[in-house]
Amino acid sequence: MSQRLLLPRSPSSALLPAIPFTSTSSSAKPTYLFVPFPSSSKPLSVYSAAAALPPSDNGPSIALAAATSNLHDPSIEVDAVTETELRENGFRSTRRTKVVCTIGPNTCSSEQLEALASGGMNVARINMCHGSREWHRRVIERVRRLNEEKGYAVAIMMDTEGSEIHMGDLGGAPSAKAEDSEVWTFTVRAFDSPLPEYTTNVNYEGFAEDVKVGDELLVDGGMVRFEVIEKIGPDVKCRCTDPGLLLPRANLTFWRNGSLVREHNAMLPTISSKDWLDIDFGIAEGVDFIAISFVKSAEVIKHLKSYIAARSRDTDIAVIAKIESIDSLRNLEEIIRASDGAMVARGDLGAQIPLEHVPSAQQKIVQRCRQLNKPVIVASQLLESMIEYPTPTRAEVADVSEAVRQRADALMLSGESAMGQYPEKALAVLRSVSIRIERWWRDEKHYEPMELPPIGFSFSDSISEEICISAAKMANNLGVDALFVYTKSGHMASLLSRCRPDCPIFAFTSTPSVRRRLNLQWGLIPFRLSFSDDMDSNLNKTFSLLKARGMIKSGDLVIAVSDMLQSIQVMNVP
Numbered sequence: 001m002s003q004r005l006l007l008p009r010s011p012s013s014a015l016l017p018a019i020p021f022t023s024t025s026s027s028a029k030p031t032y033l034f035v036p037f038p039s040s041s042k043p044l045s046v047y048s049a050a051a052a053l054p055p056s057d058n059g060p061s062i063a064l065a066a067a068t069s070n071l072h073d074p075s076i077e078v079d080a081v082t083e084t085e086l087r088e089n090g091f092r093s094t095r096r097t098k099v100v101c102t103i104g105p106n107t108c109s110s111e112q113l114e115a116l117a118s119g120g121m122n123v124a125r126i127n128m129c130h131g132s133r134e135w136h137r138r139v140i141e142r143v144r145r146l147n148e149e150k151g152y153a154v155a156i157m158m159d160t161e162g163s164e165i166h167m168g169d170l171g172g173a174p175s176a177k178a179e180d181s182e183v184w185t186f187t188v189r190a191f192d193s194p195l196p197e198y199t200t201n202v203n204y205e206g207f208a209e210d211v212k213v214g215d216e217l218l219v220d221g222g223m224v225r226f227e228v229i230e231k232i233g234p235d236v237k238c239r240c241t242d243p244g245l246l247l248p249r250a251n252l253t254f255w256r257n258g259s260l261v262r263e264h265n266a267m268l269p270t271i272s273s274k275d276w277l278d279i280d281f282g283i284a285e286g287v288d289f290i291a292i293s294f295v296k297s298a299e300v301i302k303h304l305k306s307y308i309a310a311r312s313r314d315t316d317i318a319v320i321a322k323i324e325s326i327d328s329l330r331n332l333e334e335i336i337r338a339s340d341g342a343m344v345a346r347g348d349l350g351a352q353i354p355l356e357h358v359p360s361a362q363q364k365i366v367q368r369c370r371q372l373n374k375p376v377i378v379a380s381q382l383l384e385s386m387i388e389y390p391t392p393t394r395a396e397v398a399d400v401s402e403a404v405r406q407r408a409d410a411l412m413l414s415g416e417s418a419m420g421q422y423p424e425k426a427l428a429v430l431r432s433v434s435i436r437i438e439r440w441w442r443d444e445k446h447y448e449p450m451e452l453p454p455i456g457f458s459f460s461d462s463i464s465e466e467i468c469i470s471a472a473k474m475a476n477n478l479g480v481d482a483l484f485v486y487t488k489s490g491h492m493a494s495l496l497s498r499c500r501p502d503c504p505i506f507a508f509t510s511t512p513s514v515r516r517r518l519n520l521q522w523g524l525i526p527f528r529l530s531f532s533d534d535m536d537s538n539l540n541k542t543f544s545l546l547k548a549r550g551m552i553k554s555g556d557l558v559i560a561v562s563d564m565l566q567s568i569q570v571m572n573v574p
């Protein structure tokens with residue numbers, strides 16, 4: 001059975017009255033629901049009932065680059081984990097929430113990276129605050145090799161250091177303990193030899209000028225606290241008031257009369273000169289995402305996007321705005337609009353606004369991103385205790401569940417995967433909690449429908465949005481097994497993802513970089529597939545390729561949309 005809804009691609013095409021359709025197949029009774037037909041499109045008769053046709057010879061054009069090393073057919077590419085999951089558990093059980101893992105000393109070898117990829121890592125994040133460019137280059141190379149050799153589509157996100165104030169690297173020590181009432185010196189002076197006792201560097205020249213005696217100094221958003229007791233030239237003496245562990249390059253904020261102090265440091269550029277060099281590095285390496293720390297306004301995002309566009313004509317690097325400052329909350333709407341996605345960077349955000357404000361800020365950012373069709377990542381401390389322990393706390397599981405329930409696109413591991421003792425276990429917890437909560441919410445239909453405002457600029461954009469909203473609604477109402485989307489730029493796939501339908505979305509794209517980028521978005525299973533403008537042959541090829549690999553079976557109900565031919569088709573897999 002195949003039914004379809006065709007819509008015009010351009011505003012110029014006139015709407016025609018509904019045209020009855022006669023199927024070429026004897027069994028199927030496809031009906032055109034509504035046919036406003038573009039004058040440039042092919043005649044109706046070309047659109048025969050795809051599902052009713054016998055599977056065609058796939059030919060060399062849909063080149064299946066393989067998922068695993070034991071290749072079946074070189075024309076469709078999906079990662080081995082997804083393939084196995086689809087084959088063994090069917091459509092319904094696939095995880096919709098994506099996972100970003102920060103790569104650090106405990107996850108940087110090829111074996112460790114492969115363990116994360118096979119455990120479900122969708123995006124590998126490198127934090128330019130730590131490690132050398134050479135170190136990061138090697139990580140990128142290893143991820144690339146994994147993708148090429150094992151068929152994964154792990155995307156790479158480079159995160160800039162930003163103009164944050166942070167401590168030095170503790171003279172190479174992994175950590176230092178600050179005890180109650182100890183007096184420590186925070187200084188911008190450089191030391192050649194080992195650091196004197198109870199001394200740490202600060203990376204910001206204006207530090208001693210900006211702080212005042214009596215200020216409260218927070219390390220890592222309050223994990224350790226000091227009070228400023230004396231200033232001597234470049235040295236600031238501070239007494240520890242809340243003891244704790246100091247980690248290398250830990251972030252520093254200072255507070256006066258209960259408010260965050262924003263002195264000269266507020267004038268620091270969002271993208272520092274070191275960040276620009278890192279960005280050049282990221283462009284040269286062809287990373288998929290660049291995340292910008294401490295974004296204050298939309299301008300910096302727009303500037304960076306045009307900088308990237310001018311320098312990387314053939315790659316498309318998405319810019320993710322990290323929401324982690326008061327300014328970014330104030331300018332949230334315009335920042336999200338200017339970016340290709342956002343991150344709720346709760347680590348620093350929790351150091352800049354009262355902790356009890358973080359959950360509502362998270363909910364607001366996640367909602368707004370979804371409405372504006374930008375992928376959103378919830379980051380920091382999701383499973384913090386798993387840096388040291390193999391089991392999460394109940395509170396951490398509840399926190400992960402809440403982000404999944406909010407239907408964020410992705411969850412992120414930081415220290416848990418970068419330098420924790422149990423990176424794979426932490427990833428497994430994110431995976432199992434996501435799957436469980438997603439299924440629970442689907443079964444119980446707990447979620448409230450979200451108002452999805454129009455976001456397109458052209459009439460054609462509006463049509464795409466309406467098609468996706470209708471297709472997702474039909475998919476839920478009819479209980480279909482999967483949505484298929486054929487997309488060149490990935491836009492149509494993200495519009496479907498925005499609707500957060502009950503069933504998974506198979507996104508077919510011919511471009512490997514688009515496939516990697518789609519890997520960040522909720523509910524999308526990105527495949528690489530070369531396809532033509534002829535939907536019927538695309539569908540037939542896809543069906544036979546996926547059937548041959550056991551990923552779908554005859555009788556499965558599918559709704560297909562595409563951005564070449566703006567249409568909705570409902571059909572059973574033949």
Ligand SMILES: Nc1ncnc2c1ncn2[C@@H]1O[C@H](COP(=O)(O)OP(=O)(O)O)[C@@H](O)[C@H]1O
Nearest residue numbers: 102103104105127129130131247414415418419
């Ligand atoms: N490339 C790296 N090299 C060494 N250590 C790293 C690296 N990336 C991350 N880490 C470690 O993992 C911790 C958590 O990572 P992340 O949250 O990204 O950084 P930060 O704590 O600076 O915000 C860092 O504090 C650091 O100790």
Ligand SMILES: C=C(OP(=O)(O)O)C(=O)O
Nearest residue numbers: 324345346347348379380
């Ligand atoms: C993700 C964050 O940024 P970073 O780890 O770079 O400080 C955060 O602050 O939560």
Ligand SMILES: [K+]
Nearest residue numbers: 129159160161
């Ligand atoms: K960073």
Ligand SMILES: [Mg+2]
Nearest residue numbers: 324345347348
């Ligand atoms: Mg941060």
